[in-house]
Every structure is written in structure tokens, then in C-alpha cells.
Amino acid sequence: MDRRGKGAWLAAMVLGFVLFWPLGLALLFYMIWSNRMFSNSKSCSRTKSFYRRDAASGNTAFDPYNASTLRRLEEEQLEFESFMDRLRAAKDQTEFDEFMKDRSRKTHDKAAQSEA
The missing domain is CATH 1.20.5 (Single alpha-helices involved in coiled-coils or other helix-helix interfaces)
Structure with a gap:
């Protein structure tokens, strides 16, 4: 539901209240505890990408390694998707x-x- 954003969580909470009020209450507490209720982003996921292609660390040894590793991972992902197809x-x-x-x-x- 994190991909669908805050609206999906709110809909689930309301549905929980309609079907069985303790379920709605539990979802409300979970949303407050996990900060899904008050997050500003559309995606409420806590996992963020730490690596951006355009961001350089400033380390001349690490940056080329990072770029080649990301390129290799993208190629492996494409190969895997092709295999799955x-x-x-x-x-x-x-x-x-x-x-x-x-x-x-x-x-x-x-x-x-x-x-x-």
C-alpha cells in the first residue's frame, strides 16, 4: 500500500472502522506510529535510494567504481527481466x-x- 500513498492507508483505515472498529483503530495507531499519517511525500515508504547516478561523492577512486557497479547492476537487471520474459x-x-x-x-x- 505504500506505493499507492497516504490515500490508500486512509481508505484502509476507514474500511477497518466500518468493518470492525478495533481494526480501524489499530491501523490508525500504526499509521501514527510509523509516521505514515504525517509524511509529506506521496510514497510513504521509509526506504529511500541512497545512490543517485548524478550525485558524486567527491572521491576519485569511489565514483568510477560506483558508476561501473550501477551500470553492471542495470545490465544484470535487464538480463534477468529478459530471462523472466x-x-x-x-x-x-x-x-x-x-x-x-x-x-x-x-x-x-x-x-x-x-x-x-
């Missing part, structure tokens, strides 16, 4: 082939029953 496509193809085989078998069985 191929995996999904193979799974979809397998499921489709199984469906077509079942369909063909059922059609063949119906034809055999109607002949008998």
Missing part, C-alpha cells in the same frame, strides 16, 4: 500446447462416441 513465454506456450492437446483429445473422444 522468456520463462513466462515458455510456460504460456506449454500451457497452450496442453490445452490444445486436451481439446483435440476431447474432440476425438466425442467423434468416437458419436460413431458408436
Whole structure:
């Protein structure tokens, strides 16, 4: 719900009050305790990116290393996403082939029953 922002938390809290008031109260206390109620950002997530591409640390040894590491991680992410796409496509193809085989078998069985 953090991706959807403060509105999603508020909607969940109101829904919690409507369905079962202790649930709404628990969500209210959680939102106050975790600072989701009063955060200014749209995303209430506490995790922020510590590394920005354009930010230089000023350390001439670290900056090139950091840039190359980030570049390598982006390449690995693209390779992984490509792998996952191929995996999904193979799974979809397998499921489709199984469906077509079942369909063909059922059609063949119906034809055999109607002949008998």
C-alpha cells in the first residue's frame, strides 16, 4: 500500500472502522506510529535510494567504481527481466500446447462416441 500513498492507508483505515472498529483503530495507531499519517511525500515508504547516478561523492577512486557497479547492476537487471520474459513465454506456450492437446483429445473422444 505504500506505493499507492497516504490515500490508500486512509481508505484502509476507514474500511477497518466500518468493518470492525478495533481494526480501524489499530491501523490508525500504526499509521501514527510509523509516521505514515504525517509524511509529506506521496510514497510513504521509509526506504529511500541512497545512490543517485548524478550525485558524486567527491572521491576519485569511489565514483568510477560506483558508476561501473550501477551500470553492471542495470545490465544484470535487464538480463534477468529478459530471462523472466522468456520463462513466462515458455510456460504460456506449454500451457497452450496442453490445452490444445486436451481439446483435440476431447474432440476425438466425442467423434468416437458419436460413431458408436
